[in-house]
Amino acid sequence: MANPSILILAGDGIGPEVMSEVRKVIDWFGAKRKIKFNVSEDLVGGAAYDVHGVPLTDETMAKALSVDVVLLGAVGGPKYDKLDFSVKPERGLLRLRKEMELFSNLRPAQCFDALADFSSLKKDIVAGLDIMIVRELTGGVYFGEPRGIFPDNEGGRVGINTQRYTTEEIRRVARSAFELARRRGNKVCSMEKANVMESGILWREEVTWVHENEYPDVELSHMYADAGAMQLVRWPKQFDVIVTDNLFGDILSDTAAMLTGSLGMLPSASLGAPDKNGRPKALYEPVHGSAPDIAGTGKANPIACILSFAMALRYSFDLGDEAVRVEQAVESVLASGLRTADLMGPDGGKPVSTTEMGDAILKALDASL
Numbered sequence: 001m002a003n004p005s006i007l008i009l010a011g012d013g014i015g016p017e018v019m020s021e022v023r024k025v026i027d028w029f030g031a032k033r034k035i036k037f038n039v040s041e042d043l044v045g046g047a048a049y050d051v052h053g054v055p056l057t058d059e060t061m062a063k064a065l066s067v068d069v070v071l072l073g074a075v076g077g078p079k080y081d082k083l084d085f086s087v088k089p090e091r092g093l094l095r096l097r098k099e100m101e102l103f104s105n106l107r108p109a110q111c112f113d114a115l116a117d118f119s120s121l122k123k124d125i126v127a128g129l130d131i132m133i134v135r136e137l138t139g140g141v142y143f144g145e146p147r148g149i150f151p152d153n154e155g156g157r158v159g160i161n162t163q164r165y166t167t168e169e170i171r172r173v174a175r176s177a178f179e180l181a182r183r184r185g186n187k188v189c190s191m192e193k194a195n196v197m198e199s200g201i202l203w204r205e206e207v208t209w210v211h212e213n214e215y216p217d218v219e220l221s222h223m224y225a226d227a228g229a230m231q232l233v234r235w236p237k238q239f240d241v242i243v244t245d246n247l248f249g250d251i252l253s254d255t256a257a258m259l260t261g262s263l264g265m266l267p268s269a270s271l272g273a274p275d276k277n278g279r280p281k282a283l284y285e286p287v288h289g290s291a292p293d294i295a296g297t298g299k300a301n302p303i304a305c306i307l308s309f310a311m312a313l314r315y316s317f318d319l320g321d322e323a324v325r326v327e328q329a330v331e332s333v334l335a336s337g338l339r340t341a342d343l344m345g346p347d348g349g350k351p352v353s354t355t356e357m358g359d360a361i362l363k364a365l366d367a368s369l
């Protein structure tokens, strides 16, 4: 890709701290691999509110729509808790997701061998685990109408939410899952509740249609989401890519995340409608929040954010080998025993700081050349 562009929105709390380490990795690619990114930075969340009175300005939104990739740190913090809902830091992130039409949320659950003891499951079940959950992010029961709490006819109330999916909403997220599978283990498992929900029947039929007509080379299986939840903790390594709706994806991706240990290790990507070059708009961010309890102390683990950049290398910049380079650098640093505070086991030891972890990853990148 000529002149690949990245907009960095570091945000609040530990966001800027972990993003500084990502910036070092980006610069490393320019200096050592001759892969130069056109990087710009701007404000989002509370940081934007403090300067502009809104959590995302129109100008920043326009920039986000014009670049190849947005890298986001985290937004929010107690300082902003009492703000009106319309200007809360999270509204900035929601606006990005909405206007970039980020309908496909990618949550990898990857277990580095050195951290297998951190999982709540037995080591042999999770060691070497590498699965990807693709969650539909803009439709389904969180958005379907009618919704609300209404009086019923017996003097009580009724709460209503509507699970609603259209052909196109299902097909586009299915395509996203099949595309990913082709770059990984070539297997997709689609999860719904077709046994009890009409929207689940439609989901299964449309995923099957996309498979038969566009991706017959990828292996497709179907599973009811409840059975899928069970299989995720019984034998997670049977999966490669899982595609599911917004509600089931919310639950299944959190379950899968816990297979791997710390929040400070979890990257994510959200892909959207095609941009002017036909590539999906993309936002990459760690799963964790702004961690106000440790902000400013140098304790934040930058790995989730660095792995989010690795996802960008793989999924937006077609630099899969370079993504592997970053992941292996992280793996080798962890294998050497270096840990930020969140990864310290009960036996203790001396944790390294955010910056020290970033520097160690750079050294491991140097060693990979």
Ligand code: NAD
Pocket (backbone or CB within 6 Å): 014, 018, 073, 074, 075, 076, 077, 078, 090, 093, 263, 264, 265, 285, 287, 288, 289, 290, 291, 292, 293, 294, 299, 300, 301, 302, 304, 342
């Ligand atoms: P959090 O993810 O910020 O923190 C949860 C716990 O995990 C804390 O103890 C924190 O110290 C720890 N932690 C998180 N990331 C870490 C890292 N990289 N290294 C080491 N430890 C880490 O969740 P929270 O405390 O529920 O929320 C704090 C703020 O973040 C809130 O304002 C919330 O709205 C916001 N938030 C933002 C996002 C986002 O920007 N996408 C996501 C979740 C929460």
